Structure formats: structure tokens, C-alpha cells
Amino acid sequence: MLEAFFSSWVLPTLRVSTPLIFAALGGLWCERSGVVQIGLEGFMLVGAFFAAVATPYFSNPYLGLFIGGLAGMILSLLYGVTVLKLRANQIVSGTAINLFALGIPPFLSKIWFDSTGSTPPIPSESQFHSAPLVIMVFTVVGSALIYHYSKIGMRLRFAGEHPKALESAGVSVSWKRWQGVMMSGFLSGIAGGTLSTYLSSSFTRNMSAGRGFIALAAVILGKWKPIPTVLACILFGLTEQLQIRLQGVVLWGVEPVPVQWIQILPYLITLLVLAFAVGRSFAPKGLGQIE
Amino acid sequence: MKSVMNASLKSFLKSAAGALLGFFIGLIICKLAGESPIKVLKVLYQSSFGTGYDFGMTLFYTAPLILTGLAVAIPFKAGLFNIGAEGQLTIGALAAAWAGVLGAHLQSPAIAIGFAFILSFLAGGVWGAIPGYLKAKRGSHEVITTIMLNFIAAGATAYFTLYSIKDPDSSQAETIPIPPVFHLKPFQIFNGAPMGELILVLIGIVLLLHFILWNSVWGYELKAIGENERAAETYGISKQKVWLSSMFVAGGIAGLVGVVEVLGNAHRFKIGFSADYGFVGIAVALVARGNILGILPSAFLFGILQKGAGSLDLETDKVTRDLSYIIQGLIILGVASEGIWDSLKLIRRKKNA
Numbered sequence: 052m053l054e055a056f057f058s059s060w061v062l063p064t065l066r067v068s069t070p071l072i073f074a075a076l077g078g079l080w081c082e083r084s085g086v087v088q089i090g091l092e093g094f095m096l097v098g099a100f101f102a103a104v105a106t107p108y109f110s111n112p113y114l115g116l117f118i119g120g121l122a123g124m125i126l127s128l129l130y131g132v133t134v135l136k137l138r139a140n141q142i143v144s145g146t147a148i149n150l151f152a153l154g155i156p157p158f159l160s161k162i163w164f165d166s167t168g169s170t171p172p173i174p175s176e177s178q179f180h181s182a183p184l185v186i187m188v189f190t191v192v193g194s195a196l197i198y199h200y201s202k203i204g205m206r207l208r209f210a211g212e213h214p215k216a217l218e219s220a221g222v223s224v225s226w227k228r229w230q231g232v233m234m235s236g237f238l239s240g241i242a243g244g245t246l247s248t249y250l251s252s253s254f255t256r257n258m259s260a261g262r263g264f265i266a267l268a269a270v271i272l273g274k275w276k277p278i279p280t281v282l283a284c285i286l287f288g289l290t291e292q293l294q295i296r297l298q299g300v301v302l303w304g305v306e307p308v309p310v311q312w313i314q315i316l317p318y319l320i321t322l323l324v325l326a327f328a329v330g331r332s333f334a335p336k337g338l339g340q341i342e
Numbered sequence: 343m344k345s346v347m348n349a350s351l352k353s354f355l356k357s358a359a360g361a362l363l364g365f366f367i368g369l370i371i372c373k374l375a376g377e378s379p380i381k382v383l384k385v386l387y388q389s390s391f392g393t394g395y396d397f398g399m400t401l402f403y404t405a406p407l408i409l410t411g412l413a414v415a416i417p418f419k420a421g422l423f424n425i426g427a428e429g430q431l432t433i434g435a436l437a438a439a440w441a442g443v444l445g446a447h448l449q450s451p452a453i454a455i456g457f458a459f460i461l462s463f464l465a466g467g468v469w470g471a472i473p474g475y476l477k478a479k480r481g482s483h484e485v486i487t488t489i490m491l492n493f494i495a496a497g498a499t500a501y502f503t504l505y506s507i508k509d510p511d512s513s514q515a516e517t518i519p520i521p522p523v524f525h526l527k528p529f530q531i532f533n534g535a536p537m538g539e540l541i542l543v544l545i546g547i548v549l550l551l552h553f554i555l556w557n558s559v560w561g562y563e564l565k566a567i568g569e570n571e572r573a574a575e576t577y578g579i580s581k582q583k584v585w586l587s588s589m590f591v592a593g594g595i596a597g598l599v600g601v602v603e604v605l606g607n608a609h610r611f612k613i614g615f616s617a618d619y620g621f622v623g624i625a626v627a628l629v630a631r632g633n634i635l636g637i638l639p640s641a642f643l644f645g646i647l648q649k650g651a652g653s654l655d656l657e658t659d660k661v662t663r664d665l666s667y668i669i670q671g672l673i674i675l676g677v678a679s680e681g682i683w684d685s686l687k688l689i690r691r692k693k694n695a
Contacts, residue, residue, distance in 0.1 A: 133678065133679050139675065139680065142423050142485060143423070143624075144674075144679075146423075146425060146624055147625075147670075147672075147675045147678065148675075150621060150624075150625070150667050150670050150674065151667065151668055151670075152671075153671075154665060154666070154668035154671065157664035158371075158661075158668060161660065161661075161662050162375055162376075168664070261489060264485075267486060268490075271483065309501055311497045311500045311501035315493060315496075318490040318497075319490070319494055321486075322476075322487055325476075325482045325483075325486060325490075326476045326482050327480065
């Protein structure tokens with residue numbers, strides 16, 4: 052009984068939560084450093100594409116996942132330059148990054164595979180089994196420890212909370228924010244990579260499907276703290292799992308619930324949770340303010 | 343007055359230069375992909391101005407962008423970022439198709455078209471008002487709520503299309519066609535491109551909104567909240583009211599895309615008809631820099647890009663229509679990156695010194 056529950060609910064839920072958790076931790080670091088991060092979705096998409104390309108190329112999913120992370124990080128540099136150096140509005144620039152990222156996979160897949168936005172399937176011998184789940188657990192524990200107990204974590208939080216105090220202590224706020232931005236790019240790239248190499252076995256057009264935004268909602272719901280954020284991701288992962296499970300199921304003795312209603316469940320629940328659970332009042336005080 | 347003119351001219355030039363810079367980088371990317379930028383430019387030009395039909399189609403792509411550009415620009419004036427125009431226009435378009443079902447008995451074109459107009463506006467408006475309400479009452483960030491509502495709109499409209507007003511004679515996912523009394527007539531010179539007097543109506547809407555924003559209490563309150571929330575509130579302006587009303591109006595205007603598409607073109611609602619008009623509207627509004635009249639040239643520019651992008655698929659070997667996303671992203675970054683101009687000033691100062 053317990054075992055069945057574990058294998059049919061707990062494990063699959065953690066599985067679908069994995070990309071959300073990686074992306075949300077990335078978003079957490081970035082927003083904690085004082086930079087709004089709407090671009091998680093774009094980093095994820097690019098990470099998913101490059102991981103799906105690199106994994107069969109090197110016949111190594113670990114390397115593929117890492118390259119997905121790097122791709123996300125490289126895109127985050129563009130975001131960093133525009134918002135930290137060129138004073139672009141952070142939400143506007145993040146949206147531009149998302150649009151830009153939407154075009155990259157089909158643009159490259161046309162050149163590399165002559166396809167319009169999907170990659171060839173990853174052969175089964177270089178597919179992941181459960182390693183991303185383990186990496187995710189280590190990342191969560193590591194992030195929580197760094198966040199609460201290390202100098203790096205404390206300074207990063209100060210960059211978002213009291214930038215002036217940090218500056219007067221002789222630490223560069225701008226560098227801390229660069230770290231936050233790059234961290235969000237790398238972790239969201241990994242998040243995307245798990246989407247294409249772990250939850251499925253190829254890249255398909257626009258496969259992130261709003262998960263970058265759901266991850267950001269999890270950060271807000273988790274009040275910008277690591278463990279509550281991860282729990283929020285698991286809540287959203289549960290709705291996604293519920294969505295998968297409910298398809299074709301007969302409820303209330305009538306016809307199956309139409310698939311259109313089931314598919315919007317994760318988005319609807321995200322919206323409701325966001326509306327009724329929290330406000331923006333827990334945000335870092337210096338969020339979005341660039342001198 | 344002169345300094346105001348200078349400031350807005352300066353802002354326009356900055357915006358145009360930023361857009362050009364983004365576009366130029368896009369062309370460099372084409373070059374790197376092994377496609378001649380000159381050829382890409384030629385394809386874009388031919389595709390949008392080549393014939394009367396092509397020009398009509400360019401205007402057909404411009405029309406929704408005028409509306410979605412407004413839908414982003416108006417809440418932006420009040421400090422809100424509406425990336426939900428895609429969902430709002432989808433709901434509006436379904437409402438336009440539904441108007442055809444509800445008004446099947448109508449005889450007068452004026453009443454029928456007016457009915458569809460109002461229904462599209464109201465449906466889009468209510469959809470837009472939801473994130474406005476959530477922001478005002480619950481403090482939920484509008485960027486996330488509007489994105490979620492885009493997905494919900496896609497699912498909900500798909501459901502109603504397939505289960506409520508599906509065309510029984512069609513194997514496609516589309517609604518019952520609207521009666522001919524609802525159809526908008528295209529101009530003859532466009533040789534079959536689906537665009538007629540409607541484009542003049544849309545220009546009228548832009549002028550009207552410009553007038554309202556600068557000459558009404560509502561417009562004043564909107565800008566006051568957008569510029570300085572706290573100061574405006576001490577003067578007794580309610581930000582809740584402003585957020586809710588601006589998002590309602592924005593959603594309603596986005597909903598009118600339904601009139602362009604359903605009454606002017608397809609004469610029914612088709613799932614997935616929108617060429618990401620809602621998202622391109624963000625670029626349109628930003629390039630216009632919040633200037634309502636600037637939406638017109640800006641939408642036209644992106645209309646050319648939308649129309650031309652389709653031809654890139656056919657006419658070039660390496661570049662697809664998805665290039666337009668890359669170019670749009672780069673244009674937004676180019677326009678938004680205020681700091682570029684400071685670094686130019688620094689260079690000039692160094693040269694002079």
C-alpha cells in the first residue's frame with residue numbers, strides 16, 4: 052500500500068517537480084541579490100534545447116545537462132549586461148530575453164537538423180534514469196546551507212536587502228548581483244535540461260510551457276526562502292502530476308473531464324495560490340532597484 | 343512647449359536607433375547562419391510591399407498589433423506590465439464568434455457588427471480586469487497572473503470551440519461560421535487581402551485614446567499613479583481603481599483583435615489563429631516608448647516583420663520565421679537599454695577632452 056503510493060504519487064511528483072525546483076532556486080538567488088528575474092522561462096528553453104543536442108552528441112547525459120546549464124548562463128549574461136550595465140527595465144528586458152529564447156531553438160535546429168524546432172530523440176543508452184533527482188536533492192540541501200549559513204549567501208542577501216550597507220562594508224553590490232543573475236541562468240538551464248533529457252527524451256518546440264513563470268510563482272509563494280520555495284514547487288509539481296493522472300478518468304460517474312480543463316489545472320492552481328496565499332510584501336527590499 | 347517637443351523627438355530618435363541596433367544585430371546573426379542579410383532585407387521588402395495584396399496583408403498583420411500595442415502601452419502608463427494581451431485577444435475573438443451565434447437573426451450589418459464589437463471588448467476587458475483586480479486587491483504580480491491567464495484562456499477557448507459552438511460540418515477545431523451580415527468588407531485595391539475600413543477605425547481608436555489620456559481625469563490619474571504611486575495616493579487618487587480600469591480597457595482593446603480576425607478574416611474562431619500578436623504587442627509598445635501615437639508606426643514596422651517572416655520560410659534556405667522572435671527580442675533590448683546612450687556620451691566626452 053505504502054509502496055504503491057510512493058511509486059505512483061511521491062516519486063512521479065518529485066520527478067515533475069525537478070525542473071521547477073532547479074529554476075525556482077535560480078530565481079531565488081537572483082531575486083535575493085536584488086534583481087527581478089522574469090527570464091527563467093527563456094533560460095529554461097535554451098537549456099532544454101542545448102542539453103537535448105549535447106547529450107546524444109557526447110553520449111553523456113551529465114555533460115549534456117551541464118551544457119544546458121552553461122547555455123542558460125550565457126543567455127543570462129545578456130540579461131545581466133542589459134539590466135546591470137545598460138540600466139534596462141528588468142521586467143522589460145526579461146520579457147525580451149524570453150522572446151529571444153523562443154527563437155533560438157528553431158533557428159538552430161533548422162541549421163543543424165533541418166527541422167523546425169525539435170531535436171532527434173536521445174538514444175536510450177544515454178538517457179537518464181534517476182540521477183537528476185539526486186542532483187536536485189543535493190542542490191536543494193546545498194542551496195539552503197549556503198543561503199542560511201555562509202558568508203556568500205549572507206552577502207548576496209544583503210545585496211538585495213540593504214545594498215548601501217553592503218557597499219559601505221566594501222563589498223561590490225554589482226558583483227553580487229552578477230552572481231545572482233548567472234546563478235539563475237545556470238540553474239534554469241539545468242532545469243530545462245532535466246525537462247528534455249529526464250522528463251522526456253528530446254526537445255520539442257516551446258517545451259518549457261510556462262514552467263519558468265510557475266517557478267517564479269513558487270519563489271513568491273515561498274516568500275523568497277529556499278525550503279518553502281522548494282515545497283511550493285512540489286505543490287505545483289503535484290498539480291502537474293494530478294493533471295497527468297486525471298486525463299481520461301471518469302469523475303462523478305459521467306463522461307471523462309474534458310482534457311482542456313485538466314490541462315489548465317496547473318496554471319489555474321498557480322493563479323489561485325498566488326492570489327489567495329501571499330502578497331508581494333515579502334520581497335527583498337532592494338528588489339529591482341539599480342543605482 | 344519647445345522643450346517638450348524636443349524631449350519627445352529625442353526619445354523617438356533614441357527608440358528608433360535602439361530598434362535599428364537590435365535589427366542590425368539580427369541581420370548579423372543571419373550572416374553567421376550563412377544567409378545573406380541583403381537577401382533577407384529584400385525578402386522582407388518584397389513580401390510586405392511587393393503588390394497591392396502584399397501591402398493589404400501587411401496592414402492585416404499591423405491591425406492586431408495596433409490593438410495589442412495599446413493593450414500593453416496603457417497599463418504601462420499606470421506602472422503595470424500587461425503580458426496577457428495574448429489571452430485577452432483569444433477570449434475577445436471567441437466572443438466575436440459567439441456574437442455570430444447569438445445574433446444569427448440580426449438583419450442590419452451596423453447592429454450586427456456593433457454587437458460583435460461590444461461583446462469582444464467586454465469579454466477581453468473582463469479577462470484583463472482579473473489580473474488588475476488581483477493586483478489591486480491581493481498584490482499578486484501582474485506578470486505572473488497574466489501569463490497564467492494566457493494558458494487558461496487557451497484551454498478555455500479550446501473547450502468552448504470544441505464543445506459549445508463547434509462547426510459540425512468541419513473537421514478542424516473551429517466554431518460555426520458567422521452569418522454574412524457580420525462580415526467586414528475588404529478594400530478592392532488589396533486584391534483579396536482581408537483589410538478594409540477597419541484600419542481607419544483602428545487609427546481612430548488610437549487618436550481617441552491619445553486624446554483621452556491627455557485630456558481626461560482618468561488619463562491624468564493613470565499617469566499620476568504610473569509616475570509616482572505614493573505622491574498620487576496622497577492626492578487622493580486610488581491606485582486600485584486605476585489598475586482595475588486600465589487593465590479593463592487594455593483587455594477590451596486587445597479583445598477587439600477578435601473583430602479584425604473573426605469579422606474581417608476567418609469569419610469564425612479558429613484555435614491558435616493568433617501569430618503571437620499579444621507578445622509582439624509588447625515590442626510594439628516599447629518601441630513607441632509609451633507614446634500612444636507612436637504605436638501606429640511601431641505596429642506597422644512589426645507588421646512588416648510579421649508578414650515578411652512568413653516569406654523567409656519559403657524564400658531562404660537557412661532562416662525561418664522564428665528569426666522574427668530573435669529580432670523582436672533584440673529590438674526590445676536595444677530600445678530598453680537606456681545606458682547605451684550614456685556610454686556613447688562618455689566616448690564623445692573623452693574625444694573632446
